[in-house]
Structure formats: C-alpha cells, structure tokens
Amino acid sequence: MFRTIADSIIKKEYGGEKIYLPRHVEYMMPQNFPDLEIMEKVKINGIRLNKNYVQVTHAYGDRQNQSCAPLYQVLASMGINMISMTLSTIDNGKTFVSGTIASKYFKRVSRQSGGWNYHTNVCTISIYPHHYRLQPLGFLLYLLGSRRVSFQCLISSNALLTFIVDQIDCDAIINILSKNFDLPPSHVPFEQEENIEQTQFLKRKYPETRATYVEKKIKTYGITLVSDLHLCSYLFSFNQLAEYGQKIQSLKNKENKFFYISAVMTSSEQIHLFLLTEKSLDIPARQTCTAELLSFHGPHFGDRHSIISRALNCLSKKSIPVLQTGCTGASIGIVLPEGKGKEAKKILKNVFEIP
Amino acid sequence: MSEKQLILVVDDDPDLVEAVSMKLESLEYRVAKAYDGEEAMEKIKEEKPILVILDVMMPRKNGWEVCDDIKNNDTLKNIVVVLLTAVADSVKTTSYTHHDGKTTLADDYIPKPIDLDKLMEIVQDHCR
Numbered sequence: 001m002f003r004t005i006a007d008s009i010i011k012k013e014y015g016g017e018k019i020y021l022p023r024h025v026e027y028m029m030p031q032n033f034p035d036l037e038i039m040e041k042v043k044i045n046g047i048r049l050n051k052n053y054v055q056v057t058h059a060y061g062d063r064q065n066q067s068c069a070p071l072y073q074v075l076a077s078m079g080i081n082m083i084s085m086t087l088s089t090i091d092n093g094k095t096f097v098s099g100t101i102a103s104k105y106f107k108r109v110s111r112q113s114g115g116w117n118y119h120t121n122v123c124t125i126s127i128y129p130h131h132y133r134l135q136p137l138g139f140l141l142y143l144l145g146s147r148r149v150s151f152q153c154l155i156s157s158n159a160l161l162t163f164i165v166d167q168i169d170c171d172a173i174i175n176i177l178s179k180n181f182d183l184p185p186s187h188v189p190f191e192q193e194e195n196i197e198q199t200q201f202l203k204r205k206y207p208e209t210r211a212t213y214v215e216k217k218i219k220t221y222g223i224t225l226v227s228d229l230h231l232c233s234y235l236f237s238f239n240q241l242a243e244y245g246q247k248i249q250s251l252k253n254k255e256n257k258f259f260y261i262s263a264v265m266t267s268s269e270q271i272h273l274f275l276l277t278e279k280s281l282d283i284p285a286r287q288t289c290t291a292e293l294l295s296f297h298g299p300h301f302g303d304r305h306s307i308i309s310r311a312l313n314c315l316s317k318k319s320i321p322v323l324q325t326g327c328t329g330a331s332i333g334i335v336l337p338e339g340k341g342k343e344a345k346k347i348l349k350n351v352f353e354i355p
Numbered sequence: 356m357s358e359k360q361l362i363l364v365v366d367d368d369p370d371l372v373e374a375v376s377m378k379l380e381s382l383e384y385r386v387a388k389a390y391d392g393e394e395a396m397e398k399i400k401e402e403k404p405i406l407v408i409l410d411v412m413m414p415r416k417n418g419w420e421v422c423d424d425i426k427n428n429d430t431l432k433n434i435v436v437v438l439l440t441a442v443a444d445s446v447k448t449t450s451y452t453h454h455d456g457k458t459t460l461a462d463d464y465i466p467k468p469i470d471l472d473k474l475m476e477i478v479q480d481h482c483r
Binding site for chain 2: 126128129131160219221222297354
C-alpha cells in the first residue's frame with residue numbers, strides 16, 4: 001500500500017498570495033497494480049532535471065479575474081522567462097495558465113501580481129525522446145499514477161515529456177524513472193545548473209551567447225503545421241491516473257501517434273488532461289474535437305523571455321482562437337481549431353524569423 | 356547493398372536532435388545521438404561516425420573542445436565535423452581562433468537557426 005507522510009497541502013500567506021508548500025510523499029507500490037519489473041521497459045535516451053523553480057498559476061475568464069492580464073503577458077513585461085508553460089481552456093471559457101519561473105524571481109513577481117497562486121520549491125523533470133509514440137506516454141502516466149508521484153503540470157514538445165514536481169521528491173522520482181525506463185548505460189540525469197558568473201563571462205566574451213539577446217526578430221528552426229488531429233479532453237482523479245496510463249499503453253492501434261499533451265492537477269487532485277492524437281482514441285473522453293497543431297522552436301527559446309507572449313498576442317490580435325498552448329525545452333506547441341492553422345502560421349511568420 | 360553511413364548529431368536541445376535525426380534517417384543515414392560534449396566523445400570513440408553535426412554551446416564539454424579532441428586525435432581526425440553556430444556572420448572561416456586561444460578546425464559550419472535542407476546538402480557533400 002502507498003501512504004503519504006504529510007498528505008495535506010499546507011498553505012500560508014505571502015504577500016496576500018496562496019503558497020503551496022511541498023508535500024513529502026513516500027513512494028511505494030500499491031498492491032492493485034502490476035509489478036513494473038515484469039512489464040516491458042520503454043527505451044528513452046535521457047532524463048533532464050531543472051531545479052529551483054516556482055510554479056505560478058493563473059485562472060482567468062471568470063467573473064473574479066476577468067480584468068487580469070494573462071500571466072505570460074505580465075511576466076514578459078517584467079523580462080522574466082518561463083522555462084515551461086501550459087495554457088488550457090478548461091470549463092466554459094475559463095482559461096488556466098501555469099508557468100515555471102526561476103525561484104530568484106519569486107519575491108519580485110509576488111509583489112507585482114494579483115490573483116496568482118504559487119507553488120514554491122519545484123523542479124522540472126523531462127524524459128526524451130518520445131518519438132510521438134503513445135507507449136512511453138502511457139508508461140510515464142502509469143508510473144506517475146501507480147507510484148503516487150503528484151505533479152503540478154505535464155507538457156510535451158516534439159521530443160520531451162516534462163512534468164513539474166516538488167523538489168523535495170526529485171531524487172526519489174529520478175530513481176523511479178532510472179529504474180523503470182530503459183536508458184543508455186552511460187546516461188546520467190542531466191541537471192541544468194546556472195553559474196551566474198560564468199554566464200556573464202560567456203555573454204561578454206562570446207558572441208555565440210550574446211547574439212541571442214540582441215536579435216531583433218526571434219529566430220526559429222521553422223514552423224510546422226500538422227492538421228487532421230483529434231483533441232480529447234479528460235477529467236479524472238489522480239487515483240485514476242495509473243489506470244489511464246494502462247489504457248493508453250494497451251490501445252489496439254499501436255501506430256497511432258500523439259502530437260501534444262498537457263495535464264494540470266488541481267488542488268483537489270483532479271487532473272485535466274488534453275491529448276492530441278493522429279487518430280481518435282478508444283478511450284471515452286469528456287470532449288473531443290478536430291484540431292491542428294502549430295509547433296516551432298528556436299536556438300535559444302529555453303532561456304529567453306516573451307516568446308510565448310509574442311506568439312499568443314499576435315494570434316489574439318487577429319482573433320485566432322487558441323485551444324491549448326504548451327512550451328517546454330526550446331519548443332512551443334499551439335493547438336488550434338481545425339481550419340485555423342494556415343492563417344495562424346502566416347501570422348507567426350511575420351513575427352518570427354524562419355530559415 | 357552498401358551499409359548506411361553513420362552520422363552523430365550532438366546538441367543539448369533534444370527537440371533539435373530529433374528534427375535533424377528524422378531528416379537524416381529519411382535520407383537513409385544511420386543516426387547516433389548525444390546531448391552534451393562528453394557523451395559525444397564517448398559515442399565518437401565507440402561508434403566512429405563518418406560525420407558529426409556538433410553544437411557549440413553545450414554542457415559538460417562545449418563544441419569547440421569536442422572539435423579539438425577529434426582533430427587532435429590521429430584515429431579520429433578524419434571524421435568530418437560540421438559546427439552549428441548562432442553567429443555565422445562573425446565566423447569568416449571555419450578555421451578560427453576561439454575559446455581561450457584554442458584553434459578549432461571544423462570542416463564546415465552552418466548558422467543557427469539551421470535550415471534543415473541546407474544542412475542535408477552539407478552532409479551529403481561530405482559523405483560522398
């Protein structure tokens with residue numbers, strides 16, 4: 001049986017905002033799930049870890065927060081980068097944005113904003129590459145659910161599956177991932193460490209790094225549009241995550257690909273999950289629609305602010321509705337209603353440089 | 356039937372590694388992948404690729420250092436190195452002095468953001 005050591009989320013006030021402190025969870029195997037050691041291991045190339053972050057969430061579009069500027073716009077105006085972000089339209093036009101910022105910005109952000117929630121001391125963990133296969137995705141969800149790894153968000157890019165967890169649990173989670181995924185023998189989880197002195201030295205000395213901060217038009221590797229996709233939305237409790245992961249893994253159509261996933265966990269441990277696949281899934285969904293995906297990434301998207309804000313603002317100005325947005329690593333994915341992709345791509349081409 | 360040529364793609368951005376790898380595989384190359392300089396050197400020694408597509412700014416060991424290690428090693432120096440750089444305008448030649456006076460001698464370079472078709476042309480030229 002699993003048990004949590006401190007099961008309830010502790011809240012305290014900081015500058016009028018809610019702060020969720022980390023829960024300490026003991027990872028044990030619930031008896032009603034198959035032993036992972038007898039399941040076939042899924043091959044990946046690496047695990048990446050980023051520490052010392054704060055998860056900022058903002059829901060708007062309801063009466064309470066109708067006049068608030070979206071989180072990504074405010075952070076962009078403050079020159080603060082988000083290393084990952086997810087934007088989802090959850091219920092009746094209410095939009096939920098969650099972004100991950102470095103801990104060093106926490107005090108500054110909490111002074112200037114209103115109506116945001118903060119989850120301090122988090123880290124991001126990514127596995128890669130997923131090759132658009134449902135198997136690694138299903139296995140990861142199964143692993144997170146069966147081992148009671150409570151996460152705030154889960155986001156994909158073309159290669160990465162990233163999730164945000166309490167930092168106190170990261171060693172245990174890395175251990176679980178290393179043990180259960182098939183990794184190259186030489187692999188060590190890569191931890192991105194920021195050495196401020198070295199970064200400043202490099203920026204002064206090498207144009208390679210300095211160039212990224214002076215380019216007028218943000219460079220991309222190109223913008224990709226994928227059409228005829230199926231967007232499914234699910235709402236279930238965290239207790240059902242392992243079962244959902246198993247269902248994904250046991251789908252009959254093994255050739256079906258996924259192009260995007262985002263999942264957010266509410267404070268009541270409900271998971272809102274959005275999955276964009278090539279073909280429709282056999283798993284009954286709360287809502288389904290046809291959709292298109294615009295994805296793009298650039299040489300320094302991971303360490304520069306305001307990129308997502310520019311992309312979403314220019315689409316908003318032209319009244320292009322956005323269903324989902326997620327960014328992790330150096331990639332951005334924007335899910336649009338069917339038929340809007342070409343127009344959106346044309347708009348983005350004016351804002352971003354493509355080869 | 357001739358064996359497929361092996362290309363090593365090295366970049367700390369997994370999304371870029373995937374994009375380049377998929378393109379190379381569509382052109383019938385075999386692809387090995389590395390995500391930092393040290394992992395790249397391990398793969399180079401182990402798998403002896405015909406060509407390395409090498410990012411410059413990477414953790415653990417940067418691209419200039421990896422390029423130095425390849426070109427100063429008698430058994431590896433014939434491996435073609437194509438550098439990916441964000442400042443190609445300032446790189447007048449592929450033989451240039453950088454990184455605390457070390458001379459890096461790459462065989463070719465391509466500016467970031469890379470044009471995948473152009474990169475494939477470079478790869479195909481060197482792999483003939």
